[in-house]
Amino acid sequence: MTERAERQTALDLTAGTGPHTGPRTGADTGAGAVRAALPGEERLARVALTRLVEPGTTAVGRWLRSRSAAELIELVRTGQEVPELSLDQQRLEVLRRRLALTDPVADLERLRAIGGRFLVPTDAEWPxxxxxxxxxxxxxxxxxxxxxxxxxxxxxxxxxxxxxxxxxxxxxxxxxxxxxxxxxxxxxxxxxxxxxxxxxxxxxxxxxxxxxxxxxxxxxxxxxxxxxxxxxxxxxxxxxxxxxxxxxxxxxxxxxxxxxxxxxxxxxxxxxxxxxxxxxxxxxxxxxxxxxxxxxxxxxxxxxxxxxxxxxxxxxxxxxxxxxxxxxxxGSIGADLAPPRDSRPRPRDLLHHAAAQLLEAIPGGPAGASVPDLVLRTGFPADQVRKELYGLCSLGFVQRVGSHWRVIR
The missing domain is CATH 3.40.50.450 (Rossmann fold)
Known part of the structure; x- marks a missing residue:
């Protein structure tokens, strides 16, 4: 719809006539009359409604689920009672005055000027x-x-x-x-x-x-x-x-x-x-x-x-x-899984006390420690140190290099 056409439609919403309908009579403006709204007219009517009512107004939402915003705007403009909205005459008069001050085309142009747009539920971009x-x-x-x-x-x-x-x-x-x-x-x-x-x-x-x-x-x-x-x-x-x-x-x-x-x-x-x-x-x-x-x-x-x-x-x-x-x-099932938090015991945690103490006593680095050094560090007898070292070697924790033992994991 061109800007000129949109402005004409906006005038129609206020004046009560349109190029496709001609002047409306009392017979076709009642609350029970349903007239199909043109796409551009419906968009402009919804723009106007955002000025008239607060977000989340459920009465308006119920109306829009089965009827058009353009029809609602027309009823407000003509001052007809809308039982579905439970509007008394005083509230309806307030809405009429607010509608008279509303310019939906100007609102759209104001946002377009800064690169914005107005979406309605029938748009492909609507979530x-x-x-x-x-x-x-x-x-x-x-x-x-x-x-x-x-x-x-x-x-x-x-x-x-x-x-x-x-x-x-x-x-x-x-x-x-x-x-x-x-x-x-x-x-x-x-x-x-x-x-x-x-x-x-x-x-x-x-x-x-x-x-x-x-x-x-x-x-x-x-x-x-x-x-x-x-x-x-x-x-x-x-x-x-x-x-x-x-x-x-x-x-x-x-x-x-x-x-x-x-x-x-x-x-x-x-x-x-x-x-x-x-x-x-x-x-x-x-x-x-x-x-x-x-x-x-x-x-x-x-x-x-x-x-x-x-x-x-x-x-x-x-x-x-x-x-x-x-x-x-x-996320998607099976595609966005968080990595498991592994709380299982590590191999070192399963060593008995003497073996674990001896393993901790061996210094890091390639030099390691000799059996006499480990006897001094742990206080264990030399024979026990040797037995534990060979047990640790079998489990893959240490290795012997000459007379020294060093940690490999």
Whole structure:
């Protein structure tokens, strides 16, 4: 659709007429009338809806599962009651006034000017796993950055945690993100201070791909202290938001953002979180969506690890300590296995006490030690030293070189 056509369609949404329908009468604008929306019109209607309602509004989600956004916009514009949305006249009037101030074409142009785009569920780039959110599925997604979001999300993991994190938490998040990126995983987080920022930086440091799911417009650098980092993510990865350009975050939008982060990724790792940390809401949403939920153990004396510990102890998360263990949880069966932690006893551990003591007494290096030297070192009789040395030689621990014995393993 050309820009001129899009502008005309936007005017049609406000004026109530369109080149394909002609003027609408009272008979075809009722709540029960269903009119097929053109693809461009439906996209513009969804852009407008992102201005009218907050992310995750389930009543709107239920409507969109069976009817078009364009029809809903038309009903709001004409001020008709929409029983499915349970809107009283006062709320409907507020939406009408907000709709009059909305310019979806300008919003699209504003984002295109900086290289962004608006995705809807019918787009090939739309991540299909977001359908797991059911009625809370995003109306649309504003994306800034190159690459297919759908393909990036297929092998992605969320790393979340406390904003006021400890040095330990920041170190673990950075190392985990870097190692996961090196394994080909896309690291997702929220671009906030603390664990989020450490996760993004870890992925960027090794040339990896990272996606930031924001609680504001993708053209808004929030928090300001992470402005440079957010700019790097836009260049090397992607910025993603349900909110239109220019929108700023609030407390509730952060919580609503977390459901998208949980649904978008294969699993969520909570690196560090207090008992009432907002990061735990992402873990809870991941559990509800049957995603893998993992936690990193921290110092038992740290309040910032208490929430993670409670999550693990309650069975809500699997304990992970490195990227290999994370990949094993969320990767392909049999293809992303973590190396086994070998706790079996070593051959030296099976030696009886005298033989083990004698073996420890032999100095390293090619010179080794003579029998008289070992008698002095161990206090064992010479005959016992000789017997033990030959036993050790049979087991492949030592070898004789002239009158000396030296360790070979």
């Amino acid at each position: 299909s796993q977001l359908a797991d959110l059911a009625d809370a599925q995003p109306i649309g997604l504003w994306v800034l950055g190159t690459g297919s979001l759908r393909l990036l999300a297929l092998r992605s993991v969320a790393l979340v945690g406390a904003r006021a994190c400890t040095a330990y938490g920041a170190h673990v998040a950075t190392e985990l993100a870097a190692a996961l990126a090196e394994r080909g995983w896309v690291v997702c987080s929220g671009a906030a201070y603390g664990i989020d920022a450490a996760a993004h930086r870890g992925a960027l440091a090794v040339g990896g791909m990272t996606v930031a799911v924001l609680a504001c417009g993708v053209d808004v650098r929030y928090p300001r202290g992470n402005s440079e980092l957010i700019g790097r993510i836009a260049e090397q990865g992607q910025l993603l938001s349900e909110l239109p350009p220019g929108e700023h975050p609030n407390r509730f939008r952060f919580v609503l953002r977390n459901r998208v982060l949980a649904a978008l990724t294969r699993g969520t790792v909570v690196v560090e979180a207090a008992v009432r940390s907002g990061a735990l809401s992402t873990a809870r949403r991941a559990q509800e969506l049957n995603r893998h939920t993992m936690g990193v153990c921290g110092p038992v004396t740290s309040e910032l690890s208490a929430g993670v510990h409670a999550l693990i102890r309650g069975g809500g998360a699997t304990l992970v300590t490195d990227a290999a263990e994370v990949a094993e949880q969320i």
